[in-house]
Amino acid sequence: MSPQAFDPREGYDARGVMAPKAYDAILLASFGGPEGQDDVLPFLRNVTAGRGIPDERLEEVATHYRANGGISPINAQNRALKASMEAALAERGITVPVFWGNRNWAPYIPQTLQELYAAGHRKVLMFSTSAYSSYSSCRQYREDLGVALRETGLEGLLEVDKVRQYFDHPGFVEPFVQGVSDSLARVREQLAAAGNPEGRIKIVFATHSIPTSDAQAAGPRDLAATLETDVYSAQHLSVARAILDAIPEASGLDWSLVFQSRSGSPHTPWLEPDINDALAIDREAGVAGVVVVPLGFVSDHMEVLWDLDTEARETCAELGLAFHRAPTPGTHAKFVSGIVDLISERLAGPDGAPLIPGRASAADLGPWFDVCRPNCCAKVMRDGTIKPTIAAVDSEVGVPAP
Numbered sequence: 001m002s003p004q005a006f007d008p009r010e011g012y013d014a015r016g017v018m019a020p021k022a023y024d025a026i027l028l029a030s031f032g033g034p035e036g037q038d039d040v041l042p043f044l045r046n047v048t049a050g051r052g053i054p055d056e057r058l059e060e061v062a063t064h065y066r067a068n069g070g071i072s073p074i075n076a077q078n079r080a081l082k083a084s085m086e087a088a089l090a091e092r093g094i095t096v097p098v099f100w101g102n103r104n105w106a107p108y109i110p111q112t113l114q115e116l117y118a119a120g121h122r123k124v125l126m127f128s129t130s131a132y133s134s135y136s137s138c139r140q141y142r143e144d145l146g147v148a149l150r151e152t153g154l155e156g157l158l159e160v161d162k163v164r165q166y167f168d169h170p171g172f173v174e175p176f177v178q179g180v181s182d183s184l185a186r187v188r189e190q191l192a193a194a195g196n197p198e199g200r201i202k203i204v205f206a207t208h209s210i211p212t213s214d215a216q217a218a219g220p221r222d223l224a225a226t227l228e229t230d231v232y233s234a235q236h237l238s239v240a241r242a243i244l245d246a247i248p249e250a251s252g253l254d255w256s257l258v259f260q261s262r263s264g265s266p267h268t269p270w271l272e273p274d275i276n277d278a279l280a281i282d283r284e285a286g287v288a289g290v291v292v293v294p295l296g297f298v299s300d301h302m303e304v305l306w307d308l309d310t311e312a313r314e315t316c317a318e319l320g321l322a323f324h325r326a327p328t329p330g331t332h333a334k335f336v337s338g339i340v341d342l343i344s345e346r347l348a349g350p351d352g353a354p355l356i357p358g359r360a361s362a363a364d365l366g367p368w369f370d371v372c373r374p375n376c377c378a379k380v381m382r383d384g385t386i387k388p389t390i391a392a393v394d395s396e397v398g399v400p401a402p
């Protein structure tokens with residue numbers, strides 16, 4: 001891609017690529033989730049703080065967690081990811097420790113920053129469990145870090161940078177290649193067992209819907225201007241194509257990008273089509289089976305288990321469509337090793353050069369940048385200001401929004 005040149009300043013170049021640093025801590029930053037029935041509503045209030053999600057919607061979402069004992073699988077998945085990252089870093093002789101902090105549940109990010117500062121760490125590299133660009137998937141993490149530094153009084157004492165958005169990285173793409181290929185075989189088997197071995201299969205890539213205004217604000221303005229769709233959708237389409245190109249059995253099959261987990265007011269437009277509506281249209285058009293690919297997600301958390309494995313699966317059962325859901329990257333060895341690569345391209349070795357050269361990319365919109373330009377993924381706050389952020393050019397509190 002050819003993004004608008006940065007105003008080169010100390011620490012990063014005109015592409016927004018940061019100079020390597022001797023980071024002394026890694027922050028695994030994630031969404032967080034409830035771990036028991038009593039946590040469910042406080043968690044949902046944290047998630048929706050100040051955003052006016054109606055209570056009926058909260059109650060509706062609560063039932064997804066309640067049905068699972070009030071437990072989101074996301075925290076256990078992050079504990080497993082942290083352990084896998086630690087093992088993979090150690091294997092490569094990298095001794096930088098990994099800390100874990102969440103946006104919406106304990107361990108909370110500000111508390112983790114205080115702990116790692118107290119332990120003597122000063123240069124932190126954040127890796128978040130969110131691969132794409134948008135307010136919810138990138139900027140909100142940057143803001144939460146910016147606000148946490150300010151509120152803990154650590155601003156100026158602790159440096160926090162972030163790993164680039166990694167939707168295009170081979171470590172993210174390759175587990176999907178293997179997963180989609182396996183799922184295709186499973187749907188073929190289901191169709192054969194149902195006496196329809198030649199039935200048409202469609203590959204349905206699913207991601208989180210976001211308000212169309214967030215989609216339009218995603219990524220650098222000048223890049224957005226060159227694309228036929230918004231940057232968020234374009235990134236997903238780019239990854240979907242990279243996955244399909246790597247699977248010979250998928251050649252010639254129909255595929256699409258659809259959206260799930262819409263929330264908010266029905267009057268606010270969000271990205272469409274919804275997966276369930278799209279499946280009904282596919283059935284009408286003669287599709288016999290689908291591989292559903294949770295392209296927008298890093299692990300099999302509640303949005304995958306409920307919206308895909310429960311709701312979309314039921315939709316397919318009602319429609320008589322064969323269904324198989326491909327896995328998320330989770331703790332796939334290639335994903336974990338890719339995370340270590342993403343960290344290594346930023347970590348300065350003894351000679352000051354990064355531990356690994358270059359910036360691997362397996363999809364045509366990559367590689368992304370380390371520092372975001374003004375207004376990248378911006379969202380106007382209700383009080384008309386934007387929040388402080390890390391890893392960006394515009395990090396001043398109270399700067400009027402565009």
Ligand SMILES: CC1=C(CCC(=O)O)c2cc3nc(cc4[nH]c(cc5[nH]c(cc1n2)c(C)c5CCC(=O)O)c(CCC(=O)O)c4C)C(CCC(=O)O)=C3C
Nearest residue numbers: 031033047048061072074130136137208210263301302303
């Ligand atoms: C783009 C995106 C990702 C993918 C990137 C990433 O992975 O970060 C994501 C992930 C997740 N979203 C999650 C849960 C929720 N998201 C909500 C609400 C919202 N998400 C949004 C966007 C995204 N969300 C948006 C624009 C809203 C509405 C406005 C708002 O409130 O910000 C709500 C509120 C209730 C509701 O209205 O549905 C909940 C409970 C969980 C945890 C699952 C678990 O517990 O296992 C995860 C990983």
Ligand SMILES: [Fe+2]
Nearest residue numbers: 136208261303
């Ligand atoms: Fe969400």
